[in-house]
Amino acid sequence: MKIAYFDCFAGISGDMVLGALLDAGVDSKWLTQGLSSMGIEFSLETTRVIKSGLKGLGVLVLVDTERLSPTKMFEIINKSSLDEGIKLTSCQIIERIVQAEAFVHGICSHEVHLHELGDKDTVIDVVGSVLLLHHLGIERVYSSPLNMGGGKVCCEHGILPVPAPATAELIKDFPVYSSTGADKELTTPTGAAIITTLGIGVDCMPKMKVERIGYGAGSHETNIPNMLRVFIGEAVSVYEEDVVTILSTNIDDMNPEIYDYLIEGIIKQGALDVYLIPIHGKKNRMGILLNVLTMEETVDKLISFIFSQTTTIGIRIQHMSRKKLPRQAVEIDTKYGRLTAKETIIEDKKRVMPEYEECLRIAKDKNVPLQEVYWECIRVTTQA
Numbered sequence: 001m002k003i004a005y006f007d008c009f010a011g012i013s014g015d016m017v018l019g020a021l022l023d024a025g026v027d028s029k030w031l032t033q034g035l036s037s038m039g040i041e042f043s044l045e046t047t048r049v050i051k052s053g054l055k056g057l058g059v060l061v062l063v064d065t066e067r068l069s070p071t072k073m074f075e076i077i078n079k080s081s082l083d084e085g086i087k088l089t090s091c092q093i094i095e096r097i098v099q100a101e102a103f104v105h106g107i108c109s110h111e112v113h114l115h116e117l118g119d120k121d122t123v124i125d126v127v128g129s130v131l132l133l134h135h136l137g138i139e140r141v142y143s144s145p146l147n148m149g150g151g152k153v154c155c156e157h158g159i160l161p162v163p164a165p166a167t168a169e170l171i172k173d174f175p176v177y178s179s180t181g182a183d184k185e186l187t188t189p190t191g192a193a194i195i196t197t198l199g200i201g202v203d204c205m206p207k208m209k210v211e212r213i214g215y216g217a218g219s220h221e222t223n224i225p226n227m228l229r230v231f232i233g234e235a236v237s238v239y240e241e242d243v244v245t246i247l248s249t250n251i252d253d254m255n256p257e258i259y260d261y262l263i264e265g266i267i268k269q270g271a272l273d274v275y276l277i278p279i280h281g282k283k284n285r286m287g288i289l290l291n292v293l294t295m296e297e298t299v300d301k302l303i304s305f306i307f308s309q310t311t312t313i314g315i316r317i318q319h320m321s322r323k324k325l326p327r328q329a330v331e332i333d334t335k336y337g338r339l340t341a342k343e344t345i346i347e348d349k350k351r352v353m354p355e356y357e358e359c360l361r362i363a364k365d366k367n368v369p370l371q372e373v374y375w376e377c378i379r380v381t382t383q384a
Helices: 012-023 028-038 070-076 084-105 120-135 165-170 189-198 260-270 296-309 356-366 370-383
Strands: 001-006 042-051 054-063 140-143 152-157 158-161 200-201 206-216 227-235 239-251 273-280 286-293 315-322 325-336 336-345 347-352
Touching: 001 120, 012 028, 012 042, 012 054, 012 120, 012 189, 012 206, 012 227, 028 042, 028 120, 028 165, 042 120, 054 120, 070 084, 070 120, 084 120, 084 165, 084 200, 120 189, 140 158, 140 165, 140 189, 165 189, 189 200, 239 296, 260 273, 260 286, 260 296, 286 296, 325 347, 336 370, 347 356, 356 370
Parallel strands: 001 140, 054 206, 140 200
Antiparallel strands: 001 227, 042 054, 152 158, 206 227, 239 286, 239 315, 273 286, 325 336, 336 347
8 A cells, every 4th residue: 555654843834745745756847737727827936945954845836816715716626627536635625624714713614714725825735735645646644743833823813823723623633742942833724734634643654665755845944944754655564553442331230121222322323333241340249341442533422422321420431553454345246136245355365244234134125044145145255
């Protein structure tokens, strides 16, 4: 799998992303040509610069000062001849900027005026970044924690603390920090939107075979090189990685008939998995250890549900890294009809397992034993 790791030790901005990816081996003329179908008149000025002894590529987008509404931005992108996937991803990034601005100003998204972010170079930065990643064959993007910088930033709303409110909204649930001595805005709203939409925040560089390295220069002079570094290469691990949250609680005083309803409700609240373990606790009481596996964004909702539906008065929370086999949903044709199965890959071999709910549906529809549906699925996938 081809991956890109952005080392944001001096923050990230839209032009720094362009510079880093171009410096990794793409001709700026190719990028200019690739963006031409949007109908925006612009040019890219690239300059080799040295910052604190490091060589990098500075990119300046030269464009007129007309500002665009979010609707106009979407229209320009969607009317272009770019690949549909590039259009969709670019619009998702801009939509996140719009939603962040709407939230911090307490208005509806259709009322948002992007001010500086409405400049045409925002469209060039966003779409150009997505286009370059696609051109380089990047399948997954990783990012170090973002250096936010410090101090104040001047904008049309006045002088605001770093990170600016919209940037702060965009970096939610993403690892960030502020280095001492960098009294400037190092991570801009556009840079934050690009990396938090496309990337997975990690504490250290993922295992990879590095093939290319690029440095994109920023405009600041700081006590650290104002550069964005990108590593591009093949992922070494065959596993997918993420971080999950485990909610655990011991229950020894609840009617066991309630657990069936509880488990169903926990799954409906967005949990990835739930399981029960019999335990022998204090005062020789028999009890149940309830474990719920979930992602960070559903933690609060699940905690509230568990407290309201059980007799427990305390819940333990653990964050754990997880490795998974790559997987995808596939459709298989059986003598009973078409159904969805889960395909994983291990040691370059595909393994297809039927989904229980799908097999149950077929068994009920065709009035055949459930295990025969399973056997038929295994027979078909084994012969494929």
